[in-house]
Structures are given as C-alpha cells and as structure tokens.
Amino acid sequence: MIRVENLYKSFDNKTVLKNISVEFERGKTNLVIGRSGSGKTVLLKSIVGLFEVDRGNIYYDQRNFVKMKPKERKNLRKEMGMVFQGGALFDSLTVEQNVGFQLKLFTNKTKQEIAERVSFCLDRVKINKEFFKSFSSEISGGMQKRVAIARAIVLEPRYLFCDEPNSGLDPETSLVIDNLIHEITLDLNMTTIINTHDMNSVMSIGEKVFFIRDGKLQWEGTKDEIMKADDKHLQNFVFANNMYKKYR
Amino acid sequence: MDFFFHVGRYFSFLGRVFSKTERKKIFFRNVFQEIGTLGVNSVGLVIIMSIFMGAIITLQMVYNLTSPFLPVFLIGLGNRELLILEFSSTILSLLLAGKIGSNITSEIGSMRVTEQIDSLEIMGINSAEYLIFPKIIAILFIFPFLYILSVFFGLVGGLVVGTSFGAISPTDYINGLQHSFIPYHFSFSIIKMLFYGFLIATIPSYYGYYVKGGAFDIGKASMSAVVNTDILILVFDLILTQILFK
Numbered sequence: 001m002i003r004v005e006n007l008y009k010s011f012d013n014k015t016v017l018k019n020i021s022v023e024f025e026r027g028k029t030n031l032v033i034g035r036s037g038s039g040k041t042v043l044l045k046s047i048v049g050l051f052e053v054d055r056g057n058i059y060y061d062q063r064n065f066v067k068m069k070p071k072e073r074k075n076l077r078k079e080m081g082m083v084f085q086g087g088a089l090f091d092s093l094t095v096e097q098n099v100g101f102q103l104k105l106f107t108n109k110t111k112q113e114i115a116e117r118v119s120f121c122l123d124r125v126k127i128n129k130e131f132f133k134s135f136s137s138e139i140s141g142g143m144q145k146r147v148a149i150a151r152a153i154v155l156e157p158r159y160l161f162c163d164e165p166n167s168g169l170d171p172e173t174s175l176v177i178d179n180l181i182h183e184i185t186l187d188l189n190m191t192t193i194i195n196t197h198d199m200n201s202v203m204s205i206g207e208k209v210f211f212i213r214d215g216k217l218q219w220e221g222t223k224d225e226i227m228k229a230d231d232k233h234l235q236n237f238v239f240a241n242n243m244y245k246k247y248r
Numbered sequence: 249m250d251f252f253f254h255v256g257r258y259f260s261f262l263g264r265v266f267s268k269t270e271r272k273k274i275f276f277r278n279v280f281q282e283i284g285t286l287g288v289n290s291v292g293l294v295i296i297m298s299i300f301m302g303a304i305i306t307l308q309m310v311y312n313l314t315s316p317f318l319p320v321f322l323i324g325l326g327n328r329e330l331l332i333l334e335f336s337s338t339i340l341s342l343l344l345a346g347k348i349g350s351n352i353t354s355e356i357g358s359m360r361v362t363e364q365i366d367s368l369e370i371m372g373i374n375s376a377e378y379l380i381f382p383k384i385i386a387i388l389f390i391f392p393f394l395y396i397l398s399v400f401f402g403l404v405g406g407l408v409v410g411t412s413f414g415a416i417s418p419t420d421y422i423n424g425l426q427h428s429f430i431p432y433h434f435s436f437s438i439i440k441m442l443f444y445g446f447l448i449a450t451i452p453s454y455y456g457y458y459v460k461g462g463a464f465d466i467g468k469a470s471m472s473a474v475v476n477t478d479i480l481i482l483v484f485d486l487i488l489t490q491i492l493f494k
Contacts, residue, residue, distance in 0.1 A: 045366075050366050050370070074372040077369075077372035078372050081370075082366075082367065082370045084366065084367060085363070086363060088364050088366065089364075090364055090367075091364070102371055105271055105373065161370075
C-alpha cells in the first residue's frame with residue numbers, strides 16, 4: 001500500500017500539486033487519470049522520488065519515503081519497478097541485457113541463473129526468443145513497452161509504477177499492455193499505480209481510479225462508479241469521447 | 249547569477265560523480281568501453297591533425313626563419329618545441345573537446361530526455377557516478393597516449409613535408425629535434441593533458457546531465473558544452489603555464 005498525505009509540489013513558483021492525499025491499494029491496479037498537464041506525471045515522479053516534494057508525506061507500507069536518508073531510499077528503490085512513457089530502455093543494450101541489467105548489478109546470480117530469469121520475464125510479457133538479442137531501436141513500440149514491463153518486474157518488486165504505458169500504441173496493443181499489467185499485479189500482489197488518459201484502460205483495468213485536475217484530487221472511485229459520477233469536470237473528461245456518451 | 253548557479257551545480261554534480269561505485273566488475277567493463285568509444289576512436293583524427301600541424305609548422309618555420317644568420321636546425325627544434333609545449337596538448341585538446349565533448353553531451357542528454365537516467369535512478373543506481381565516472385577514468389587514461397601519438401606524428405609530418413619540399417635536409421631536421429631537449433617540457437604537457445581531459449569529460453557531461461527538452465535543446469547544450477570547455481582549456485593553459493613554468 002502507498003499512502004500520500006497532503007502533498008505539495010511547485011516549480012518556479014508555479015504550484016503543480018496542491019494538497020493531494022490518496023491511498024493506493026496493494027494487489028490492485030490504481031489508475032491516476034486527468035488531462036495533459038493536470039499533474040499526473042509530477043505526482044508519480046514525486047512518489048518515486050524523482051522530484052523532491054515541497055510538503056507532505058509519502059508512506060510505502062508505513063515507511064515514510066520523504067523522511068528517508070539517501071541510503072534508505074536507495075534500498076527501497078530496489079522494491080520498485082517503473083515503466084516510463086517512452087519505455088526508457090537503454091539503447092546501448094540488447095533486449096535481454098536490458099532485462100538482466102539489475103540482476104547483474106544487484107544480485108549474485110550466475111550467468112545461467114540470470115539468463116533463466118530474463119527468459120522467464122520475457123516469456124511472461126510474450127516476447128519471442130528471436131528478439132532477445134535485438135536492440136530497442138530494432139523492435140516496435142509495443143514490444144519496447146513489454147520489454148520495459150519485463151525489466152520492471154525482474155526483481156519481483158512490491159511497487160509498480162507506469163507512466164502512460166499506452167501512449168503511442170494502437171488500441172489492440174494497448175489492451176494487451178493493460179491486461180499484462182493487471183495480470184502481473186495480481187500474480188505478484190503489487191501496489192500498481194498507472195498514469196493514463198486513456199478511457200479504454202480505465203474501463204478495462206480501473207479497479208481504483210483517481211481523477212486529478214489542476215493539481216488537485218477531484219474525484220476517486222471505481223471504473224463502475226465513474227460512469228455515474230456527478231462531478232462536472234470528470235464528466236467532461238470521461239465523455240469527451242462520443243463512444244462513452246452512447247455507452248452511458 | 250547564472251554563472252554562480254552553474255558553478256555551484258557543477259561542483260555538486262562532481263560530488264555525485266565521485267561517490268562510491270556500484271559494482272567494480274561493471275565499472276571496469278564500462279571504463280574499457282569508454283576507452284574504445286572516446287579514446288581509440290579518436291586515434292585517426294589525432295594522427296591526421298598532427299601530421300598537418302607538424303607539416304604546417306615546419307613550412308612556416310622555413311618561410312619565416314630561413315636566414316644566413318640562423319642555423320637550419322632551428323626548424324626542427326622549433327617544430328618539436330611547439331608541438332610538445334602547445335600544439336599536441338592545447339590545440340589537440342581544443343579539437344578533441346569538439347569531438348569527444350559533443351559526443352558526451354549528446355549521449356547523456358539523449359539519455360536524460362528519453363528518461364533513461366530516471367530509469368537508472370529508480371533502480372537505485374547513482375546515475376551520475378554510473379555514467380560519468382568511467383568516462384573520466386577512460387579519458388585520463390587515454391589522453392597522455394594521444395598526446396604522445398600527436399607529438400610523434402607531428403614530427404613525422406614536419407620531416408616528410410620539410411624534406412619533400414626541399415626546405416630542409418633530413419639530417420638538419422633530426423639534428424634540430426635532438427638539440428637542447430628538455431624532458432620537463434614533456435612532463436609539463438602530460439600534466440596539462442590530464443587537466444584538459446578532466447575538463448573535457450566533466451563539463452560536457454554536466455551539460456548533458458541537466459539538459460531539458462528535446463533534440464533542439466540537446467544541440468544547444470552540446471554547443472554550450474564545447475564552447476565553455478574550450479574557454480576553460482585556454483584559461484587552464486594560462487594558469488598551468490604560469491604555475492609550472494615559473
């Protein structure tokens with residue numbers, strides 16, 4: 001479980017996050033939705049510590065991340081996995097080297113054990129063996145995202161963060177990625193936070209949904225509740241797509 | 249104010265670069281990779297540049313110093329001293345700052361804008377130390393060799409052009425090279441190369457590490473990195489010449 005309390009973050013006197021308090025549950029896919037520029041990515045990057053917060057607390061299962069020393073943070077980060085918007089695969093490494101990177105760095109596994117674990121994770125995200133030796137520039141955007149997921153779960157993290165994992169992908173591939181993240185969350189019983197503005201993702205895997213507007217938490221609920229919500233701003237966001245108007 | 253901001257952030261960046269290394273095995277592998285990318289790949293450029301530098305210095309010496317009152321060996325001696333003291337160290341470093349510096353800034357800057365650096369941080373890795381420390385070690389290791397190579401090929405370039413243009417005989421040229429040789433001049437330039445190497449490794453890394461935006465910003469950062477490295481090389485040349493030649 002990750003709990004955020006009264007979080008504030010500003011850049012150059014512009015306050016981006018304003019008093020955000022949320023609780024992300026373990027074993028569920030927690031979706032943070034909102035328009036572009038609403039503060040979703042800043043929230044996610046503040047939670048993982050890529051941005052230092054101005055005020056507020058972030059608890060990882062009772063451990064206050066904000067008050068941790070650098071070494072404690074470093075250790076906690078080994079329990080985190082993150083899938084970035086563009087995949088963020090290391091372009092100088094092959095697919096299998098990307099996935100095995102942390103195993104080589106942080107474990108005492110033998111070459112054989114690393115190869116087995118890498119193969120298992122890449123199989124899990126349905127990457128064919130023929131692509132193991134390819135560089136990230138040689139594979140498609142959807143495959144890059146799947147490799148990024150494999151890399152994020154290689155150390156079996158307790159917390160998984162995904163920043164717009166579907167951006168730039170076609171609807172079919174997006175669905176594959178959504179389902180994959182959902183399955184892995186259940187399998188590993190992780191606390192998963194996904195930033196998205198894709199309503200298809202919300203409707204397929206949104207077990208818990210948080211709507212951010214202008215840096216504030218505007219609404220929270222489940223994917224079933226979102227269709228009946230009265231909040232005007234949420235409605236504008238959800239029913240921007242005609243398909244959902246008809247669905248309603 | 250902007251100047252002080254960059255100076256402060258540069259030193260705090262160096263603090264992160266020189267913190268404890270993650271895994272020694274991976275560190276040494278990265279150092280060897282960087283020696284190949286930044287050093288060995290520059291050998292061709294160094295050889296071509298040095299041959300031309302030596303050749304041009306020799307021709308200038310011939311055109312300006314040929315006089316019945318001056319001994320002919322001065323041409324070889326002048327070429328040797330200019331190469332050893334300035335051309336194969338400072339001029340070479342100014343040019344390598346362009347090649348290696350822009351390479352470093354664009355590589356690290358691209359990693360920054362594509363979130364690869366954030367990705368390293370999330371894994372609990374000190375990205376500054378992991379990415380930049382091996383580059384510093386590699387450049388400090390390879391620069392003295394590049395200097396020696398440059399001096400050698402500069403002298404050869406002078407010999408080939410000077411003799412083939414009939415400006416000087418090989419014997420006079422070689423006599424000049426051997427005349428009044430001071431080994432300290434060589435050590436002086438090796439020390440300078442280590443300073444220049446450090447600047448070439450760290451300043452472009454700093455600009456790449458803190459780049460924000462996209463391709464246009466990486467281009468701007470590369471340009472700033474090369475310009476500032478070049479200026480600092482000249483400033484250090486002045487300071488080190490004053491200190492080490494007193």
